[in-house]
Amino acid sequence: AQSVTQLDSHVSVSEGTPVLLRCNYSSSYSPSLFWYVQHPNKGLQLLLKYTSAATLVKGINGFEAEFKKSETSFHLTKPSAHMSDAAEYFCVVSDPYTGNQFYFGTGTSLTVIP
Amino acid sequence: EAEVAQSPRYKITEKSQAVAFWCDPISGHATLYWYRQILGQGPELLVQFQDESVVDDSQLPKDRFSAERLKGVDSTLKIQPAELGDSAMYLCASRPAWVLLSTEAFFGQGTRLTVV
Numbered sequence: 001a002q003s004v005t006q007l008d009s010h011v012s013v014s015e016g017t018p019v020l021l022r023c024n025y026s027s028s029y030s031p032s033l034f035w036y037v038q039h040p041n042k043g044l045q046l047l048l049k050y051t052s053a054a055t056l057v058k059g060i061n062g063f064e065a066e067f068k069k070s071e072t073s074f075h076l077t078k079p080s081a082h083m084s085d086a087a088e089y090f091c092v093v094s095d096p097y098t099g100n101q102f103y104f105g106t107g108t109s110l111t112v113i114p
Numbered sequence: 115e116a117e118v119a120q121s122p123r124y125k126i127t128e129k130s131q132a133v134a135f136w137c138d139p140i141s142g143h144a145t146l147y148w149y150r151q152i153l154g155q156g157p158e159l160l161v162q163f164q165d166e167s168v169v170d171d172s173q174l175p176k177d178r179f180s181a182e183r184l185k186g187v188d189s190t191l192k193i194q195p196a197e198l199g200d201s202a203m204y205l206c207a208s209r210p211a212w213v214l215l216s217t218e219a220f221f222g223q224g225t226r227l228t229v230v
Contacts, residue, residue: 034218044157044205044221051217090156101170102147102207102219104156 002027004091006105014113019078021108023091026072033074034092035065038107044090050074061085086112116140118222120206126228132194135225139188139208145169147219148181148191149205157205163189196229203227 007022025031035047048059055067061084065076074091091105119138127133139146144165149157160179162170165186174181178197183189193200203226207219 036221043223044207046218049218100145100164100209101159101162102209103159104149106156107154 004105012111013081021076023074025093032094036090038088120222130195134192137189137206143208144211145209147207151203
């Protein structure tokens, strides 16, 4: 069975400081992993994805994530937070070998303090 | 740029009434998902279609919810009768046909349902 755990429901950072949003996954096989962002009253937007190529994945708006199989983690980072990064972030797991379902974590709400 | 279309964007209904949502996926996308997102929570998968066939509906409350994708293109999600606890955002997403290296899902803007 597949699942993701987002370890922090809320993260607060000051503008210009680094961002770390944590995600651990559980999958029977080699999964695909994604990070989506949802701004208030907006749809879900893909930030980045891991699909068994490079373990360090770069996404939009300066975000990146590293796939660590030994730790079953896929944490999202950004070197310097911007006010516009304030949003809800979701980690998603999908296993193409067991049905291709697309399972979401519970989300992390990021607040950026001026 | 191709998008997943959903309608209506907002729906207010009284409890015990029937309500339906419509989704038109990106052209050529064989996989279609319906999710429910309660305020402050992550999206929960309700049903997954591959073309016109249901692949996974294990989390769909089948006593009141139904979903169909008759020609393998657009899809309808219905609730009858609606209950207060059904108030949520209903999201539709689509993905291209089965591939070994997964592509992302593309999401519509959602339908926000309020049951009063």
